[in-house]
Structure formats: structure tokens, C-alpha cells
Amino acid sequence: xxxSQRINSFRxxxxxLALGEVGRTEKGGVTxxxxxxxxxxxxxxxxxxxxxxxxxxxxDNFGNLIGCKEGTEPGLSPVIIGSHIDSVxxxxxxxxxxxxxxxxEIAQVLxxxxxxxxxxxxxxxxxEEEGSRFNDGLFGSRGxxxxxxxxxxxxxxxxxxxxxxxxxNFSDEIDPQKIDQSILSVKxxxxxxxxxxxxxxxxxxxxxxxxxxxxIAGPHWMNFTITGEAGHAGTVxxxxxxxxxxxxxxxxxxxxxxxxxxNMKETVGTVGIVEVExxxxxxxxxxxxxxxxxxxxxxxxxxxxYEKVCGKVHEVCEKRQLQxxxxxxxxxxxxxxxxxxxxxxxKSMESLGLPQKTMVSGAGHDAMLLAEIAEMGMVxxxxxxxxxxxxxxxxxQDDIAKGTNVLLESARVFLNE
Amino acid sequence: xxxSQRINSFRxxxxxLALGEVGRTEKGGVTxxxxxxxxxxxxxxxxxxxxxxxxxxxxDNFGNLIGCKEGTEPGLSPVIIGSHIDSVxxxxxxxxxxxxxxxxEIAQVLxxxxxxxxxxxxxxxxxEEEGSRFNDGLFGSRGxxxxxxxxxxxxxxxxxxxxxxxxxNFSDEIDPQKIDQSILSVKxxxxxxxxxxxxxxxxxxxxxxxxxxxxIAGPHWMNFTITGEAGHAGTVxxxxxxxxxxxxxxxxxxxxxxxxxxNMKETVGTVGIVEVExxxxxxxxxxxxxxxxxxxxxxxxxxxxYEKVCGKVHEVCEKRQLQxxxxxxxxxxxxxxxxxxxxxxxKSMESLGLPQKTMVSGAGHDAMLLAEIAEMGMVxxxxxxxxxxxxxxxxxQDDIAKGTNVLLESARVFLNE
Numbered sequence: 001x002x003x004s005q006r007i008n009s010f011r012x013x014x015x016x017l018a019l020g021e022v023g024r025t026e027k028g029g030v031t032x033x034x035x036x037x038x039x040x041x042x043x044x045x046x047x048x049x050x051x052x053x054x055x056x057x058x059x060d061n062f063g064n065l066i067g068c069k070e071g072t073e074p075g076l077s078p079v080i081i082g083s084h085i086d087s088v089x090x091x092x093x094x095x096x097x098x099x100x101x102x103x104x105e106i107a108q109v110l111x112x113x114x115x116x117x118x119x120x121x122x123x124x125x126x127x128e129e130e131g132s133r134f135n136d137g138l139f140g141s142r143g144x145x146x147x148x149x150x151x152x153x154x155x156x157x158x159x160x161x162x163x164x165x166x167x168x169n170f171s172d173e174i175d176p177q178k179i180d181q182s183i184l185s186v187k188x189x190x191x192x193x194x195x196x197x198x199x200x201x202x203x204x205x206x207x208x209x210x211x212x213x214x215x216i217a218g219p220h221w222m223n224f225t226i227t228g229e230a231g232h233a234g235t236v237x238x239x240x241x242x243x244x245x246x247x248x249x250x251x252x253x254x255x256x257x258x259x260x261x262x263n264m265k266e267t268v269g270t271v272g273i274v275e276v277e278x279x280x281x282x283x284x285x286x287x288x289x290x291x292x293x294x295x296x297x298x299x300x301x302x303x304x305x306y307e308k309v310c311g312k313v314h315e316v317c318e319k320r321q322l323q324x325x326x327x328x329x330x331x332x333x334x335x336x337x338x339x340x341x342x343x344x345x346x347k348s349m350e351s352l353g354l355p356q357k358t359m360v361s362g363a364g365h366d367a368m369l370l371a372e373i374a375e376m377g378m379v380x381x382x383x384x385x386x387x388x389x390x391x392x393x394x395x396x397q398d399d400i401a402k403g404t405n406v407l408l409e410s411a412r413v414f415l416n417e
Numbered sequence: 418x419x420x421s422q423r424i425n426s427f428r429x430x431x432x433x434l435a436l437g438e439v440g441r442t443e444k445g446g447v448t449x450x451x452x453x454x455x456x457x458x459x460x461x462x463x464x465x466x467x468x469x470x471x472x473x474x475x476x477d478n479f480g481n482l483i484g485c486k487e488g489t490e491p492g493l494s495p496v497i498i499g500s501h502i503d504s505v506x507x508x509x510x511x512x513x514x515x516x517x518x519x520x521x522e523i524a525q526v527l528x529x530x531x532x533x534x535x536x537x538x539x540x541x542x543x544x545e546e547e548g549s550r551f552n553d554g555l556f557g558s559r560g561x562x563x564x565x566x567x568x569x570x571x572x573x574x575x576x577x578x579x580x581x582x583x584x585x586n587f588s589d590e591i592d593p594q595k596i597d598q599s600i601l602s603v604k605x606x607x608x609x610x611x612x613x614x615x616x617x618x619x620x621x622x623x624x625x626x627x628x629x630x631x632x633i634a635g636p637h638w639m640n641f642t643i644t645g646e647a648g649h650a651g652t653v654x655x656x657x658x659x660x661x662x663x664x665x666x667x668x669x670x671x672x673x674x675x676x677x678x679x680n681m682k683e684t685v686g687t688v689g690i691v692e693v694e695x696x697x698x699x700x701x702x703x704x705x706x707x708x709x710x711x712x713x714x715x716x717x718x719x720x721x722x723y724e725k726v727c728g729k730v731h732e733v734c735e736k737r738q739l740q741x742x743x744x745x746x747x748x749x750x751x752x753x754x755x756x757x758x759x760x761x762x763x764k765s766m767e768s769l770g771l772p773q774k775t776m777v778s779g780a781g782h783d784a785m786l787l788a789e790i791a792e793m794g795m796v797x798x799x800x801x802x803x804x805x806x807x808x809x810x811x812x813x814q815d816d817i818a819k820g821t822n823v824l825l826e827s828a829r830v831f832l833n834e
Contacts, residue, residue, distance in 0.1 A: 200652025217651055221698055232805055233687035233710040234634055234779030235617025238677045240803075245688050246673040249666035256663040260655045270650035271662050272700045274693045281638055281708040281746070283689045283806070291698040293650040329698070362651030388649055389700070 005113050007408055009401030012105045016400070019045055019085065019101065020093030029391030030093050034086040034128030034139070035063060035166040042085050043171075046100060046125055053108035055123065059173040060182035062143030063127035069107045071120040071415065077190040078120040079414045080374070081106065081407065082366055084129035084140070091130070092393020094400075098381060099195045100125045102404040106411055117415035119190055126366045127167075134163045141366035145373055146183040153179075189374035191341055191414045194367040195403050196378065197395050201386030202359055209399040210406055211357040212345045213378035215297035215336050216368045217266060220306060221329030222292050223273075224251070224313060228322045230278065230286035244288040245276060247320050254312045255292065258305060266360050267296045267305065297334045297360050335368045341377030341410075348409035354402060377410075379403045422530045424825055426818030429522045433817070436462055436502065436518065437510030446808030447510050451503040451545030451556070452480060452583040459502050460588075463517060463542055470525035472540065476590040477599035479560030480544035486524045488537040488832065494607040495537040496831045497791070498523065498824065499783055501546035501557070508547070509614075509810020511817075515798060516612045517542045519821040523828055534832035536607055543783045544584075551580045558783035562790055563600045570596075606791035608758055608831045611784040612820050613795065614812050618803030619776060626816040627823055628774040629762045630795035632714035632753050633785045634683060637723060638746030640690075640708050641668070641730060645739045647695060647703035661705040662693060664737050671729045672709065675722060683777050684713045684722065714751045714777050752785045758794030758827075765826035771819060794827070796820045 022045065023030045023038035032038045043065055047057045050067030057067050068078070083099025103123035110121065124140075131137025134155040142148050153164040153176055167176040203211050228242035252271050259269035273291040292309065296302035310326060317324045346356045359380060367378050381403040384394040439462065440447045440455035449455045460482055464474045467484030474484050485495070500516025520540035527534065541557075548554025551572040559565050570581040570593055584593040620628050645659035669688050676686035690708040709726065713719035727743060734741045763773045776797060784795050798820040801811040 198652065199649045200654075201648075201657055202652075202654070205657070219651065219699070230807070231618075231803060232616045232780055233689060234636065234685065234712050234781070235615060235619075235805075236685070236779070236803060237617075237619070237682065238673070238685055240618055240622070243673075243687075245691065246669055249669040252663055252666040253670070256655070256660075265654065268651065268653070268655055270660075270699070270701055272650060272693070272698050272702060273696050274662065274691050274705075276689070276691045279690050281689050282636070282687070282710050284687055285689060288691075293699050295651050362653070363649055364651070386648060386653060388652075390647075 005109055007105045007109050007401060007404045009397055012101060012400060012404060013397040015049060015101050016093060016097055019097055023087070025090050025391060027391040029090045030087050031089050031091070032085070032087045033089065033133040034130070035133065035170045039086055040170060046085060049101070049104050050123065053104050054111035055107055059171050060144070061175050061179045062140045062148065062182050063167050063170055063174050064140040064144065065125040067104065067107065067123040069111065069121045071117045073118040074120065076119045077188055078122045079191050079193070079411060080122045080124060080189055081193045081411070082124035082126055082370070083194050083196060084126045084366060086128055086130050086132070088130045088132045088389045090391060091389045092391065094197045094383060094393050094395045095199065095388055096129055096196070098197060098395065098400050102195045102400070102407060105404055106408045109408060115412065119415045121411065121415060129366055133157050138364065138366060138369055141369035143179060144182060144184045145369045147369070148179060184373055186373050189370070192367060192370040192374040192376045193407055193410065194365060194378050195407055196365055196380060197383040197388060197393070198380040199363050199383065199386065199388035203357070203380065203382035204384070204386060206357065208355055208357040209382050209402045210349065210354055211359040211380040212342055212349065213337055213361045213380055214342055214358050215334055216361040216365065217295040217297045218299065218302065218332040218334035219364060220294045220302055220331045223289055223327045223329065224292065225287065225289045225325045226317060226322050227287050228285070231284040233282040233284055236284060241284055242321055243284050244322055245285050247316050247322055248274070248288040248290055250316045251313055252290070255309055258308060264301065266298070267301065268362060269294050295362055299333050332364065332368070335371045337377050338375035341375050344410045344413055345377050345379060345406055348406045351409060352402070352405055354406070379406055422526055424522045424526050424818060424821045426814055429518060429821060430814040430817060432466060432518050433510060433514055436514055440504070442507045442808060444808040446507045447504050448506050448508070449502070449504045450506065450550040451547070452550065452587045456503055457587060463502060466518070466521050467540065470521050471528035472524055476588050478592050478596045479557045479565065479599050480584050480587055480591050481557040481561065482542040484521065484524065484540040486528065486538045488534045490535040491537065493536045494605055495539045496608050496610070496828060497539045497541060497606055498610045498828065499541035499543055499787070500611050500613060501543045501783060503545055503547050503549070505547045505549045505806045507808060508806045509808065511614045511800060511810050511812045512616065512805050513546055513613070515614060515812065515817050519612045519817065519824060522821055523825045526825060532829065536832045538828065538832060546783055550574050555781065555783060555786060558786035560596060560599060561601045562786045564786070565596060601790055603790050606787070609784060609787040609791040609793045610824055610827065611782055611795050612824050613782055613797060614800040614805060614810070615797040616780050616800065616803065616805035620774070620797060620799035621801070621803065623774065625772055625774040626799050626819045627766065627771055628776040628797040629759055629766065630754055630778045630797055631759055631775050632751055633778040633782065634712040634714045635716065635719065635749040635751035636781060637711045637719055637748045638708065640706055640744045640746065642704065642706045642742045643734060643739050644704050645702070648701040650699040650701055653701060658701055659738055660701050661739055662702050664733050664739055665691070665705040665707055667733045668730055669707070672726055675725060681718065683715070684718065685779060686711050712779055716750050749781065749785070752788045754794050755792035758792050761827045761830055762794050762796060762823060765823045768826060769819070769822055771823070796823055
């Protein structure tokens, strides 16, 4: 280690707050949906800070904003620190932001101390991680690993603007006709690092400022539709009803029960949407639709669970003479962080006197995609009450500083490997 | 009995179908919400048929359309046959209609055979039984029994038109400032009769065309709100969740279970509305609101059931560390039909060779209100699959004829009592 200079936590936090003013909402949240005017203002700020940190700034054709602090051996693949700066509607000021601004802070510290490094350091703000504009997230990171199709470019927002048009209008440097030129491969990335707020309550519960992610759980999304027979709430006796609502209730309790198995601590199942038709106080419903989001770090376990849930739905609907259907959504395999990267991050924690907390990420991140082409590691920063995607989202200046210092120490190592 | 002439079932059914053309919807249903232009067209038709049947026609100040075939002793209180001709949005062609048109048919038969009767026969089409415009049903019948307040008149539709204005604009004869003049009392009604489609599956199930109602179950409406804590579907482990959805599921299953007690055949409980907030696939819900419609012909039993359900909600929410609230809606006591009237209706069935089927009504009807000032009886007509409030609502010409003949035979008796 050439030096032990730490990041400037005040500067970093001021930038986080300053970016939070762009697209600020009434209650102190932020709405900065990808490729909008607010997002452009955010990009201008970030791009200015990148330049202040001694980086050259460019766009790729997926609309990813990339700062580069060149190393002494430009032939070597770079160390990339990334995350995103777009937000959900009325979201928080930290989600994604601290990863990008933390990366810039690291570049700035390295520049200030004249740290020499063989490999280049790149900081990337990925385009539309949240999917709050084109209803389809992780766009920029899916892009660089070659997962974006023409169909993704034709997706439209609520004003019927295509993503293609939005990219074209966002910057002269972006040419969505040439996305193929922006796809990266294994030889283009040495190590990918990402810092993010936890978006969950565990670090707070265990009184840790920072945790190192070992696995990212993969989500499997689906929608169940159960169809029965509508009827008048007063005139159809209980034994003649084909009411899908109690059926859905049985299934929801089953899901909760199997996901709560103490032997499956990393398994979670969430029914976030329940819609009942026709939806009148005095009408026996004809239809219930409910979503299920299943996550696990163990793919086989998650797939088995899916089979069990479908089996239960079948059993309940057969017993109650109802029809059912499942519509599949996202079905993303879990991802493991690279042990070499994780170990380095833990070593950095140790050198900083931080407890070596490891954990899994239940949320998806750009890192999940980058794992397909690079050794990847993630740092989680504690956030208040686990609240995220909400104006109350908050991470302390000191916690963000700790996470960024962990990343800085590890970056020093990787940049000269 | 002066004669055994039967009603003209073809004429009656043609009128039912003709009225179904007014406000007809794409799929053969009908949208004829109270006091609208469609309703006015419907009233014109009905009023014409009343006049063809030898009745004088007038409005009261609640917008009830009243046809009167005068008896020989005008000092005596009249026999009233009533129901409604307004509909829910995209409802059916029979609900309410057959009661009003059946009453007119009876008047017409009595006129054609020169039947002499001491008491007058009145046929009433009550205003807004369905509540599909001002979200508040049984208006006309609540009106005549003195249950309408100034607040009811100030209620607005989706275009912010008040009921007061709507009444004023509907007919020159209606003066909503003088509703007090239209309230009836015990001395104003001798007997109230209503014929209605069953809106349930029992008559079909038991292969009967017609049934005589002995009790009308009273509905108790309420909304439960259960509040927990929102969270990210991936990042909050199962044991740290405060998810109101499985809580609601437990309660819904409990409701189904207690209402299905074989010793409580007339008890029904329906959860028709379930709303989940914020309602995203990947968000643990913070709030669930669900409606409960409890009905029974035994008030004590229904009140006990309500207590039991609240107890269960309390228990479940305590266990799961959730908050809950109940908002009370309608709480109408059950109503018994007058045994004297019911017995007469059964006698008429016998004389017509129909099986003397009795049953309870799970749905509310204008008759429920009229029971407060008159001896009341109801005739139910079988409807296909129990479907109602839907374009597929259907009752056979022959079944409607049977119900109307039962009413005709009884009316002959009551009109000279």
C-alpha cells in the first residue's frame, strides 16, 4: 500500500446532497428517470465532477456515462467502479448515487496523492438501472454484456417516446444504431466493483456500517390468475360459491410458510400486487391476480420452491373448482461474487478496523450483469431502517465514507495487479 | 275470486325486452343509471304503458314514478306493487324491471276484465334503487319511509352534479324542496308487493320457477385496513417483515370458515374488494384494505359474527405486529315478510299448481324499506345461473309469467279486503 490517505467524506456527501437537488420532489425525495431532462442535468453535474477528478468523460451507445483515469499501461484491462444515478419516481437520494460518486471520489483521492497505477480506473453511471421510464431496468449493464435487443430499443415510455429516440436525443455522443460497438467482453474488464446502499434492515439490525456481498439473489417474477364465478354477495350461499379470494389467501399463506423455513434463510417470497375483479363490496369476485417475487441465492432451491407453489395452486384450485394460470416474468439466476474480490474487500475492511461482515444481496444490481464478464465484488452501506425507493431513504455521511474507503483500499490493490 | 284470467305473458315479455333497448350496452346489457337521459327515456316508456293499462301517472318528490288504477273506495289505502327500473353500469334487463312491468301487466289485465276493486292499485318505479349514480341505493324507497336527509340530496355524481339538481332537471313534477310531502305512513299503504328476479342460484338448483320470500337478510358492510411496513421484496428477510397481505389472508380464510358453518345456512360473508398498497411486484406491501359484506336473517347471529371477525383481526394483527382499523358502512337489520301476505302468496301458488317454495332473500330490495310502513311480501323469479348485474342476466318468459300470475291472484284478494 503506497499511502493511507482516506477519502474526503465531506466532499463526497456534499455531492450526494447536491445531486439530490436535481429532480427533487416535494418531500425531499427525487424523481430522475433515465434519459429525461432531469437525468441530463444530473449527468452534467456528474460529468463535471469526473473531470475535476482528472478523468476523461465519454458516453457509450447505451447511454452509459464513463469517466476514465488512465493508467500507465493502457493495454491492460481497467478496474471499473459502477452503479447508476437514475431513480424511481419519488425515490431516494442514495440508491445508486453513492456508488457512482464514491467511484469519482476514489479517482479524485488517487489524483490528489499522485497515486501511480498500471491499470486504468473507470467509473460508470449505467443507464436506466431502475426501469422507471421504459419499465425495464438494468438497461445499461445488460447492454454492455450483450443482452440488449432491437426490441428493447423499441420500448416506449408513457408518452410513447421510444428508448431509441430518447437515447438519440440525450447526447450527440450516443448512437443507438451502433450499440454493438459498446458491448464489452472478458478482456475489457479486470475487476468490477460496486458500492450501494443495502436497501434492507440487516446492517442496521447488526450494528455494522458496511457489509461485503457474497451472493446476489436472483429474482423469479410471476403472476398468478385465479378465475372463479362472480355472484351477488347476498344471494349465493357459501356452498355454491366459486370465490377465488379465499383460494388466493390459502396460497399466499402457503408461500409465506414455505419461505419462512429456518433452513432457507436467504429465501424470500413476496406477494406485492393483489387485484380483485370486479371489485365491489357486494359482489363475489370472479378473478384474482397476484404477483409473486421469489428470490434465493440457490437456483435449484428457488426452482424447487416454484414447483411447490405451482403444485399448491393446482391443489387449491382443483379442490375449489377454480381455473388458474401463471404468467412468467423475469427469471434471473442468482450470482456469486468473485471470492478473490470479496476476500480483498474483507482484507481492506480489516485494515480499516471494520468488522468483516458478509451478507447476501436480495436486490438486483448492475453488478449482477457485470459478473458475466468480470470478477465482481460489492460493498453494501447501511441505510436507515432499510428504507429505499422512498423520500426517507438515508445513509449517514460516515457510513458512506467507510464503504468508500473499503473500495479505495481494494482499488489501490487491483489497479496495480 | 271473480275470474281466472291470466296475464298476457307475451305482452309482458315484449315490454321487458323493449325497455332493455333503452341504454342497451354492447354485449346486450343495459346502463340506465337513475335520473339520466336514458332513465328519462325508460320512464317515458313505462309511463306510456301505465296509461295504456288505465292508470293515472304522477311523480312524487323523490322521483318515484307512480301509476294509479283507482278503486271504488278511494278513501281506503292502496295495494302497492313496486320495484325499480334503474340499473347498475352494464347491468341486466330483468333486475327491478319485471317487478314494475309485472305490476303494470296486472293493472292491464284487471282493466281488460273489468275487475272491480275497492282499493286502488298503485305501481311504483322507485328512484335509484341501485345507487349506481349517487353511490347510494334504495333512494326512492328510503324516501317514502322518511329516511332521506338534506345530505342525501347534496350527494354528487362523478360530474359533480348533485342529486338535488338531477331531481330538479328530471321532471317538472318533482320538487326536491318538498320531499316531506312525499313521505308515506302506515295509513297510506295497505299491502306492499314486489316481484324480483332471485339474483341467486337456488331456484334453478331446486327446479322451481317461483319462490316466496319469508325474510330479507340484512347486510352489514365494513372495510378493514391493515397496516404494516413496506420494504424491498429482496432485501428484507421473512422474519423481519410486517407484511399485511398474509395477515389479510388469514382473516379471509377465517371469514369463509365461520360463514360456512352448516348450522348457519342463511349466513354469508363476502370479501369483494381487496386493495394492496403500494402495489409493486418487488415491494412488500404496507397496507391492505378489504371489504366485508356480512348478511344474515338473524340479527343477533350476524352481530355475534361481526364480533368474532373483529376478534380474529385483532388476534392476527397482534401476533404479526400490525395495526388495524375497521370503518363501518351500512348496517341494516334483517326484515321479515308479513306472514299474512306470505301465506296469501303461497295460497295463490297453490291455486296455480306451483310448488309452494319459500326462501330467504340475500339481496336488499325496496321492499325492505316498505316493510317499515306496510305489510310486505315478495315473489322471486328464477334467473339463469343466478347471474345478475351483468349483460347475461336472464329470466324466462314463462317464469316471469308464473311469478306475475301469483302476484295477480293475490292482488285480486288484497284489492277487495
